[in-house]
Amino acid sequence: MSAEFLRHLEGVLAQIDADGLYKHERLIAGPQGGRIEVASGETRRPVINLCANNYLGLADHPEIIAAAKSGLDAFGFGMASVRFICGTQTLHRELELAVARYLGKEDAILFAACFDANGGVFEPLMGPEDAIISDGLNHASIIDGVRLSKARRYRFGNGDLDELEDRLREAEKDGARFKMIATDGVFSMDGYVAQLPGICDLAERYGAVVMVDDCHATGHLGEKGRGTPALTGVNDRVGIVTGTFGKSLGGAMGGFVAAAKPVIDLLRQRARPYLFSNSLAPAIAAGSLKALEIAEQADDRRARLARHAKVFRNGLVKAGFELLPGETPIIPVMLYDAVLAQEMARALDERGVYVAGFFFPVVPKGKARIRTQMSAGLSDADVQFAVDAFVDAGKALGVI
Numbered sequence: 001m002s003a004e005f006l007r008h009l010e011g012v013l014a015q016i017d018a019d020g021l022y023k024h025e026r027l028i029a030g031p032q033g034g035r036i037e038v039a040s041g042e043t044r045r046p047v048i049n050l051c052a053n054n055y056l057g058l059a060d061h062p063e064i065i066a067a068a069k070s071g072l073d074a075f076g077f078g079m080a081s082v083r084f085i086c087g088t089q090t091l092h093r094e095l096e097l098a099v100a101r102y103l104g105k106e107d108a109i110l111f112a113a114c115f116d117a118n119g120g121v122f123e124p125l126m127g128p129e130d131a132i133i134s135d136g137l138n139h140a141s142i143i144d145g146v147r148l149s150k151a152r153r154y155r156f157g158n159g160d161l162d163e164l165e166d167r168l169r170e171a172e173k174d175g176a177r178f179k180m181i182a183t184d185g186v187f188s189m190d191g192y193v194a195q196l197p198g199i200c201d202l203a204e205r206y207g208a209v210v211m212v213d214d215c216h217a218t219g220h221l222g223e224k225g226r227g228t229p230a231l232t233g234v235n236d237r238v239g240i241v242t243g244t245f246g247k248s249l250g251g252a253m254g255g256f257v258a259a260a261k262p263v264i265d266l267l268r269q270r271a272r273p274y275l276f277s278n279s280l281a282p283a284i285a286a287g288s289l290k291a292l293e294i295a296e297q298a299d300d301r302r303a304r305l306a307r308h309a310k311v312f313r314n315g316l317v318k319a320g321f322e323l324l325p326g327e328t329p330i331i332p333v334m335l336y337d338a339v340l341a342q343e344m345a346r347a348l349d350e351r352g353v354y355v356a357g358f359f360f361p362v363v364p365k366g367k368a369r370i371r372t373q374m375s376a377g378l379s380d381a382d383v384q385f386a387v388d389a390f391v392d393a394g395k396a397l398g399v400i
């Protein structure tokens, strides 16, 4: 490798650092959970974790670990194959059918990640004659997936149904054969739930398919955790759901698409991340299957999660913090200023609470925040500890 090339890369890195955008990874010395151990050199420090997508607290669940271990024993470590050559075990098919049943769809297909599910779902289904209309705040993987398709692309401002209707009309005027509206079920930076009933109304008026990426909802929102379509009462009106096993459903990895059979059958034939990437590891498939089973029955965990969200919200609002309103376990504490958000994250870290500050370009300029996420893996005492730490740090920095 030429020295010039490496110097160039070092220059790019230096610029990222100078812009204050360099992402440093902290080391965790144990399993993911409500309380974790942060490693620094030889020292280990316990902290309360408010920044995992571990909504149901299943990431270290003993039954899931046991299921993954028995999957490992019964089905081996890896498949060394894509699905269509020799990478489909009974386990994979069982997991697909379990996902489909859970979400009330005819069938489902697994991917190595939801990033791949979103990367692979659009291109086989939507051709150059078709139109994809995408919410402006959709996840990066939807943006990439839409780009990989040859369909015409339209974008509407986050949650702006008037603009969505304008785009649907525009697509119609442009002669679109089929139209698809793509949206996140929950927008992860704000914690807002997509207005699916309004989106479905428009979709039906203009003959569009609705695709929902429900990564931040499957397992914990809606009846039995069936996600935002269930929460908003539109389960039968949403055509395609994509999701992940990497968040509520055990938190390991793997993604899926659930939809009517012809959709899934065609993805199995044509979705490139499915065709040209290895099968999900058996231990992960077995663990995720158990996670799904536990999640469906986890009304107690969902209730604890909702209670934590309420206590945390009330505690912070009472202390004078400004939060974005919402009904999900994603609770953004608005600080507006990027430097302040970083100082607040540091102050909380010193007080034993692990949070992540977000600022431009992840959120709009001047909208810096600390995004907190509740988990059923936290105890009532943990949540109270976190509220107290926020109040103490907020006072120390003059935020409240």
Ligand SMILES: *Cc1c(COP(=O)(O)O)cnc(C)c1O
Residues within 6 Å of the ligand: 112, 113, 114, 115, 116, 118, 139, 141, 184, 188, 213, 214, 215, 216, 243, 244, 245, 246, 253, 254, 255
């Ligand atoms: C996390 C997330 C993804 C990616 O899921 P992985 O399984 O981790 O690849 C995709 N879409 C949304 C909305 C997400 O939040």
